[in-house]
Structure formats: C-alpha cells, structure tokens
Amino acid sequence: MAGVTEIRVLTDEAQFRAHTSVFRRAMHWGPPTDEQWQVVLPSYEPDRVLAAFDGDEMIGTTQSYGSSLVVPGGALVPHAAISRVGVRADYTRRGVLTALMREQLSTLPDPVATLRASEGRIYGRFGYGLAGRWRTVEVDANRAVIAGEMTGRVRMIDQDTADKLLPELHEAVGRTRPGQIGRWAGWWARARDRKSEAENSVTVVHSGPDGDDDGFLTYKASGYEDFKHRMSIEDFEWANDDAWRDLWIYASRLDLVDKIEIDVALDEPVSWLFEDPRVVRTKDVFDEIWLRLVDVPRMLQARTYGSADPVVIELRDRLLPANDGRYRVSPGGVERVEEQADITMPVDLLGAVYFGDTTFSQLAATKRIAGTRLSDADALFAVPQKPYCGTFF
Numbered sequence: 001m002a003g004v005t006e007i008r009v010l011t012d013e014a015q016f017r018a019h020t021s022v023f024r025r026a027m028h029w030g031p032p033t034d035e036q037w038q039v040v041l042p043s044y045e046p047d048r049v050l051a052a053f054d055g056d057e058m059i060g061t062t063q064s065y066g067s068s069l070v071v072p073g074g075a076l077v078p079h080a081a082i083s084r085v086g087v088r089a090d091y092t093r094r095g096v097l098t099a100l101m102r103e104q105l106s107t108l109p110d111p112v113a114t115l116r117a118s119e120g121r122i123y124g125r126f127g128y129g130l131a132g133r134w135r136t137v138e139v140d141a142n143r144a145v146i147a148g149e150m151t152g153r154v155r156m157i158d159q160d161t162a163d164k165l166l167p168e169l170h171e172a173v174g175r176t177r178p179g180q181i182g183r184w185a186g187w188w189a190r191a192r193d194r195k196s197e198a199e200n201s202v203t204v205v206h207s208g209p210d211g212d213d214d215g216f217l218t219y220k221a222s223g224y225e226d227f228k229h230r231m232s233i234e235d236f237e238w239a240n241d242d243a244w245r246d247l248w249i250y251a252s253r254l255d256l257v258d259k260i261e262i263d264v265a266l267d268e269p270v271s272w273l274f275e276d277p278r279v280v281r282t283k284d285v286f287d288e289i290w291l292r293l294v295d296v297p298r299m300l301q302a303r304t305y306g307s308a309d310p311v312v313i314e315l316r317d318r319l320l321p322a323n324d325g326r327y328r329v330s331p332g333g334v335e336r337v338e339e340q341a342d343i344t345m346p347v348d349l350l351g352a353v354y355f356g357d358t359t360f361s362q363l364a365a366t367k368r369i370a371g372t373r374l375s376d377a378d379a380l381f382a383v384p385q386k387p388y389c390g391t392f393f
C-alpha cells in the first residue's frame, strides 16, 4: 500500500476511541459502549498509539503500554507491551501492518517488546520469537489432598482493599520469574472492571509467620451442578514457596468445588503438591510470550549466562539493521566482535532462545538455524526456571 498508507501518532481521546473501534472491528467485535470506553481510556498512553490512514480514514492500529520485564538473572528492563494490532478487513494483505510494525519498532523507547499473538504466523517476520508458553492444568478437587498444614495465614479481602493492595503486591512479589512484567494503570482498570462484572470474584492474600503479605490469589467459581462448582484461578502470585503452597492448600480445600483450572508455568511443580499426582491433568500448552529484542546489544547485556566456552552469534535483523552483526557471548557478558561466527540466526529466533524456553540445538534440529558449538550456546543460555508471565494483555 506504499504511497497510500500514512502512519500517524494519535494524541486525543476521539482518535483513541476510533483506534479502539478499528481494532475491535478487526477482531470481529463491536465498538465500545460509552461505559466500556471509560474502562479502556486509561490504557491509552501518550506517544505510544499509532494508526495507519488512507487519507482521513483510519485503517490500521497498534499501540504499546509502558511496562518492565524480568530477564534471566533477575534484572528488570523497560518493556513495551504491544497490543490492539488490527487492520480493517477491506485493507488487509496490502502491507498496512508491515508499515505499522516498521514505524513502531523504529520509534519504541524501550529495548524490548512482547505481545500475545492472535495467530502464530503473523509476528515472526517482524522479529518476534515465541519465547514462553503456559500450561493449562485441571485439578480434581475431590481427590486433591495436600499433606500438612499451612505455615502462614490466608485472608479474604474485599474489592476496595484488592484495588489498593494488589498493584502494590504485584510490584513486590510479581516480578521475580523471567517473563513477568510490570502492570500499567490501564491493565488494572480492565482487571477491576472484569472483577466487578463477575460478582463472585474473590481475592485472598497470604501472609507469612512474620505477618507480611507475600502472595495473593484471585478466583471465581462457575458451572454449579450437583452442589459443585468449577473454580478458575485468574491471578496467582507469590514471593516464596510457603506462600505458593499455602495458597494451593486454600484452593484445594474449598468446599463445593469439583475442579480447579489454572494456567501455570511449564515447570511449576503442581503435581508434586498432591499425595496423588494424577489429580493434576494438563489440558493444554499454549504460546504466551512473543519476544522482540529491539536493542539487541542492550538486551544481551541485560541477562546473565551459564558456564561454557564463549560462542559467536551472527545476527540478522531485517527491520532494525543496527542490530546486525556478530556478538561474542560468554559467561562474563557480551561484546560485539568481527571474528568468525559459530551460529547464524535471525532476530526472532534469538528472541525464542532468550528466555531458555527453547534451545539452539532444538532450533538447529528443525533447520531453522545453522551453526556449530550448539551445546556451548545451549549451556550459556540455559535457565533454572522456565519463563512465564501470567499477565494477559
């Protein structure tokens, strides 16, 4: 659509509302009502909203939310959460999204971006790699026995208290695992609204023996049948193993609950909690984090590495050529070099291995990358914990 599509930064509320409508239409949803719009508005952050225009008509959208991201080793880096990507159905497959992505990536203030993809084939070409997945598990609550008692205390809080406490608790306990992100004001506004719609949404907070709050759980029940419910855990964060285990004890001992459903990290050891590990069944594994390394040198420096001999990676980045080049990765850090490369790969696949959800050897087996010294690269990028975000946007 060269020559017709113009990308503009949107600045006022009327444009933001049109932006939401164009995106929602692309998703086959209707425009927001006045009431819905009041909930959506706080998610529009100045300088982060882009739209494609054909003359005066808005035909495509994208935006980002300012956030933070935990990388392997525990550092927190500024992060753009990308959302509301849509192109009007009468303008698709003419390069509108390509123009939006180009502009967005070249103007982002953050060194890294992530998104949740509606389809698996859209974002690789723009340098996003599938970097983390979640596992949906179902627990048979009737047979779910956890031996022993709680070490701390769980208390139920009302909605007003949750509105104040959860953002603070998330800052304190919800940004420890690689892949977890800071939540922005608009995210909390949507979460509050969803909870007020579901009148039976409940939040409990955990405190340890010292009395300090160190975890929380938000859940709701549905599907009442034969006096039993299905319980969905919608938000669950903790600072330590005791808080995690105590909150699971609470959930598994709730009366009138038949099944518990929750999305967890691939390596969360839920089955080991229960006397009978078969009470936990994996229903699905699905992609969660699509990661775009925007400033590759900075992001490679931000994470830590395992011990192995150094490896030189030659990187190609079609949309951000400043990232092109060779990087020598060693346990002590990363530097740009001119020497011969061991492994050659595009930026989306560097995103895929960045959190350690997949490995260089696995990608080489599929012929997606080529190279030698793959096991050294695997050891350098190996992580003790699988990535998981747990914040949907």
Ligand SMILES: CC(=O)SCCNC(=O)CCNC(=O)[C@H](O)C(C)(C)COP(=O)(O)OP(=O)(O)OC[C@H]1O[C@@H](n2cnc3c(N)ncnc32)[C@H](O)[C@@H]1OP(=O)(O)O
Residues within 6 Å of the ligand: 026, 027, 082, 083, 084, 085, 086, 087, 088, 091, 092, 093, 094, 095, 096, 097, 098, 099, 115, 116, 117, 118, 119, 121, 122, 125
């Ligand atoms: C983070 C989020 O918000 S996820 C939500 C994403 N939005 C949606 O799914 C809403 C419905 N879909 C849409 O709005 C549009 O189809 C979009 C945004 C996915 C794509 O927009 P388009 O303007 O058609 O993309 P564009 O024309 O730039 O396509 C670039 C390339 O990607 C390919 N492509 C685009 N969308 C898809 C897709 N859904 N499946 C497969 N290939 C695709 C195109 O074929 C094209 O390939 P080419 O360069 O080899 O010719």
